[in-house]
Amino acid sequence: MTVQTGSADWTRARRKPEDGQTFSDLPDKFAGGSSCHRGKIDSVPISLCRAWTSDDAAPPATPAVVLEPEWSASKRSDLPLGLHWKQVLSGRFEFEFDLPAKVRCLGLGERFSALDLRGATHTLLATDNSDHNESADALYKAIPFLLLYNGDQSHAIFLDSPAPQIWELDTEFQQIGRISLLSRRGWRLYILGPASAPNLVAAYTTLTGRATQPPRWALGHFQSRWSYPDEPTLRQLAVEFRARQIPCDTLVLDIDYMDEYKVFTMSHERFPRFGAMISDLSASNFKLVTIVDPGVKRDNGFPLYKEGERRDMFCRKADGSLFTEQVWPGLSVFPDFLKEATRSWWGEKLKFYTDQGIAGIWNDMNEPAFFGIKQPLNPAAVELPEEQDQLFVHETETGPVGHLEVRNLYGMEMCRATSDGLLKHRPDERPFVLTRAAYAGIQRYAAVWLGDNNSWYEHLRKAVPMLLNMGMSGCAFCGVDIGGFGGHTTPELLVRWYEQGIFYPFFRNHSMMESRSQEPWMFGDAIESKIRHLIETRYRLLPYIETLFYEHRLTGAPLMRPMLWHYPEDKIVGDISDQFMFGKDILVAPVVERSTHTRPVYFPAGRWHPFEGGEVVQGPGYHAINLELGKVPAFAREGAIIPLASIMQSTAEYTGTEVCFHVFGDTAFGAFYEDDGHSFACNRGAFNHWNLTFEEGIFTSTCSRDGYEGYTRQYRVKTHSSEAPVELSLLENDY
Numbered sequence: 001m002t003v004q005t006g007s008a009d010w011t012r013a014r015r016k017p018e019d020g021q022t023f024s025d026l027p028d029k030f031a032g033g034s035s036c037h038r039g040k041i042d043s044v045p046i047s048l049c050r051a052w053t054s055d056d057a058a059p060p061a062t063p064a065v066v067l068e069p070e071w072s073a074s075k076r077s078d079l080p081l082g083l084h085w086k087q088v089l090s091g092r093f094e095f096e097f098d099l100p101a102k103v104r105c106l107g108l109g110e111r112f113s114a115l116d117l118r119g120a121t122h123t124l125l126a127t128d129n130s131d132h133n134e135s136a137d138a139l140y141k142a143i144p145f146l147l148l149y150n151g152d153q154s155h156a157i158f159l160d161s162p163a164p165q166i167w168e169l170d171t172e173f174q175q176i177g178r179i180s181l182l183s184r185r186g187w188r189l190y191i192l193g194p195a196s197a198p199n200l201v202a203a204y205t206t207l208t209g210r211a212t213q214p215p216r217w218a219l220g221h222f223q224s225r226w227s228y229p230d231e232p233t234l235r236q237l238a239v240e241f242r243a244r245q246i247p248c249d250t251l252v253l254d255i256d257y258m259d260e261y262k263v264f265t266m267s268h269e270r271f272p273r274f275g276a277m278i279s280d281l282s283a284s285n286f287k288l289v290t291i292v293d294p295g296v297k298r299d300n301g302f303p304l305y306k307e308g309e310r311r312d313m314f315c316r317k318a319d320g321s322l323f324t325e326q327v328w329p330g331l332s333v334f335p336d337f338l339k340e341a342t343r344s345w346w347g348e349k350l351k352f353y354t355d356q357g358i359a360g361i362w363n364d365m366n367e368p369a370f371f372g373i374k375q376p377l378n379p380a381a382v383e384l385p386e387e388q389d390q391l392f393v394h395e396t397e398t399g400p401v402g403h404l405e406v407r408n409l410y411g412m413e414m415c416r417a418t419s420d421g422l423l424k425h426r427p428d429e430r431p432f433v434l435t436r437a438a439y440a441g442i443q444r445y446a447a448v449w450l451g452d453n454n455s456w457y458e459h460l461r462k463a464v465p466m467l468l469n470m471g472m473s474g475c476a477f478c479g480v481d482i483g484g485f486g487g488h489t490t491p492e493l494l495v496r497w498y499e500q501g502i503f504y505p506f507f508r509n510h511s512m513m514e515s516r517s518q519e520p521w522m523f524g525d526a527i528e529s530k531i532r533h534l535i536e537t538r539y540r541l542l543p544y545i546e547t548l549f550y551e552h553r554l555t556g557a558p559l560m561r562p563m564l565w566h567y568p569e570d571k572i573v574g575d576i577s578d579q580f581m582f583g584k585d586i587l588v589a590p591v592v593e594r595s596t597h598t599r600p601v602y603f604p605a606g607r608w609h610p611f612e613g614g615e616v617v618q619g620p621g622y623h624a625i626n627l628e629l630g631k632v633p634a635f636a637r638e639g640a641i642i643p644l645a646s647i648m649q650s651t652a653e654y655t656g657t658e659v660c661f662h663v664f665g666d667t668a669f670g671a672f673y674e675d676d677g678h679s680f681a682c683n684r685g686a687f688n689h690w691n692l693t694f695e696e697g698i699f700t701s702t703c704s705r706d707g708y709e710g711y712t713r714q715y716r717v718k719t720h721s722s723e724a725p726v727e728l729s730l731l732e733n734d735y
C-alpha cells in the first residue's frame with residue numbers, strides 16, 4: 001500500500017527488516033568519510049565528530065572550535081560517554097551513549113516535560129502541534145543540544161543536523177541514551193565536557209551565538225490577541241492602558257490587520273489611517289508589532305506572489321512545480337528561506353513595515369505549518385525518504401536538498417531574513433523578532449515563545465520547566481502566552497499567570513480568537529489592581545533584567561535558571577521543576593494550582609528575603625509559604641544587591657526614573673548595567689557597568705565601565721534586614 005502524507009510518496013521509507021530485530025542489531029552500512037578530533041571551546045574540552053556521506057572532504061568546524069590536529073580517534077568508538085554510531089539504513093543513523101542513573105537530562109529546546117527529560121522519547125522535528133500534553137512529542141522547535149547534568153562533571157551533546165532526530169533518554173531503564181537521525185547526509189556531533197552546567201552552556205553559546213541586548217521596549221509588557229481587528233479597537237486598547245495606569249510598551253497585531261491575510265499588506269478598510277495611528281500610539285509611548293507568516297497567497301493579482309514567482313523565490317517540488325499548501329490566506333506558496341537571494345528579497349520587502357513605523361516582527365507558522373499536512377514526516381517512516389520523495393526541495397549552494405533534511409532550519413532562516421532586513425532598514429536600531437519555530441542558534445535572531453498553550457493550570461505549571469529547558473538550550477529571551485492562548489482564562493488563573501510571567505524574559509499576554517478576553521481589566525477592579533501591581537513590579541525589575549541580559553551576552557547564561565545552576569552541591573534542587581532562579585539573586589516559587597494559597601518552597605542554604613517584605617526564611621530546607629493571590633512569589637538572596645526602578649508606564653520613561661539599589665544583608669554584592677536602550681552603541685563600549693558592594697555599613701559603586709553619558713535620574717540605596725528597611729543615602733548621578 002502506498003502511504004502518503006501530502007504529496008510525498010512514502011513507499012521508500014522502509015520498515016524494520018525483520019520482526020524482533022532492533023536497529024542496534026543491524027550492521028553498519030556507513031560508506032562515507034568521518035573524522036573525530038579533540039579540541040576546546042573556550043576552556044571546555046570537546047570531541048568533534050564529523051561524518052559525510054559523499055566523496056567530499058570533512059565539513060569544516062566553526063571558528064569557535066580549537067582542534068588538536070595531532071589527536072584523532074582511531075576507532076569511532078573512542079569517544080567520551082561511550083558514544084558510538086553507525087548508519088543502519090541509507091536514511092538512518094543510530095547513536096548510543098551511556099546515561100548513568102544519576103545523570104539528569106536538560107535542554108533539547110521546547111519539550112512538554114518536567115525539568116529532567118529522562119525516561120522519555122523526544123522527537124526533534126519542527127511541528128505545528130497545539131496539543132501540548134503528555135502524549136505530545138514533536139513541537140515547534142528542534143534544538144539538538146542535551147545537557148547531561150552531573151555537577152561539575154557534566155557533559156553535553158550537540159548533534160548538529162537539521163534533519164529529524166529522535167532522542168530516547170533511557171526509556172527502557174537500561175542507562176542508555178539513543179539518537180536516531182533520519183538523514184541521508186552528513187552531520188557534526190559535539191561532545192562537550194566534563195565541565196559545569198554554566199560552562200557547558202557558555203561553550204555551546206560560543207559555538208551557536210548569543211542574544212544581543214534587546215531593545216528596552218521589548219522587555220516591557222506586550223498586549224496581544226488574535227485579533228485586535230481594527231483601528232478603533234487598537235486605539236481604545238492604548239487609551240485603556242494609560243487611563244488605568246497599567247504599564248505596557250507594545251501592542252500586537254495578529255493576522256487580521258492584513259488584506260485577505262496577504263503578507264506585506266494592510267486592510268485599508270479596517271485600518272484606514274495606519275500611519276497616523278502609529279504616530280499617535282508612539283506619542284503615548286506604545287510600539288506596534290505585527291505578525292508576518294511565511295505563506296504567500298497564490299494569487300495572480302498579488303504583486304508579491306508574482307514577483308516572487310518570477311524571481312524564483314518559492315520552494316519547488318522535485319519535479320520543478322511550485323509547492324502549494326493551505327494556510328491562512330488560502331492556497332499559498334512558501335519562500336525558500338534557505339536561499340540567500342530569498343532572504344535578502346524578503347528583507348528588502350520588510351521596508352513596507354519599517355516605513356510605517358512598525359517596531360518589530362512576529363514570525364509565526366514558520367515550521368512551516370500547513371493546514372493539509374499535520375505531520376511533516378510520516379510517523380511510520382523509519383528512514384528519511386529519498387530526496388525526490390520529500391515534500392519539496394531547497395536550492396542550496398551545494399545543489400538541491402530535500403526539505404526534511406533541513407526542515408528544522410526553515411523557521412530560523414526566516415528569522416534571519418527578518419532580523420537582517422530590519423537591520424538593513426534601521427541599521428542602528430536593535431531589531432526585535434519573535435518566533436515560534438527554531439533550531440540551534442535561533443537566539444542570534446529572535447526571541448521565542450512556546451506556541452499555543454491553553455488557559456489551564458497544567459500549562460501554567462509546565463511553563464516553568466519548559467522555559468528552563470529553553471534557557472539551557474541557549475534561548476535566554478523566551479516566554480509563553482500569559483493567561484493561556486486557547487480556552488477561557490479565569491480571573492484567578494490570569495493573576496497567577498502574571499505572578500509567574502513577570503519573570504519571563506519575554507512578557508506577553510496573548511489569547512485565541514473566540515476565547516474570553518483577558519486584558520488586565522476584564523475581571524473587575526480587585527483583579528485589575530492585583531495585575532497592575534504585578535506588571536508594575538516587572539517594570540521595577542527592568543534594571544536587574546537589563547543587567548542579566550548583559551550577563552547573557554558575556555556568558556550565555558539564561559535569565560531563568562534551574563535551581564541546580566547555582567546550587568550544584570545541593571542534593572534536593574535537581575528534582576525541582578516548579579521553582580527557579582531569576583539571575584543568581586532572585587528565587588521564584590510561583591503558585592501553579594487552583595485555589596491554593598500556601599505552597600512548599602525549597603530554599604537552598606542561606607537567608608532569603610520575601611520580595612515584598614516579611615519574615616526572612618532560613619535555608620536549606622522546605623518551608624510552607626503563604627502566597628495570597630497577587631503577591632510576587634519571589635525571594636531575594638541575602639548577600640545580593642538588586643537594582644530596582646520606580647514604577648513607570650512604559651520603558652520610555654526609564655531614562656528619568658529613579659533606580660534604587662536594594663541591599664539584602666550586612667555584606668552584599670551586585671551589579672548594574674545601563675546603556676541607551678536601543679542602539680548598537682553598547683557593542684562599541686557605550687554602556688556603564690557598576691560593581692556594587694555593601695560592607696560594614698558602607699555602600700560603594702565602582703564603575704567597571706563608564707562609556708555612556710547616563711541619564712538624569714537619581715540613584716538611591718535601601719537596606720533590608722530582618723527589621724524594617726533603613727534608607728541609607730541618596731546618590732545623585734555620582735559617576
Ligand code: GLC
Nearest residue numbers: 226254255291364436451452
Ligand atoms: C497560531 C499562533 C498564534 C496566533 C494564531 C493566528 O496559532 O501560534 O499565536 O495567534 O496562529 O495567527
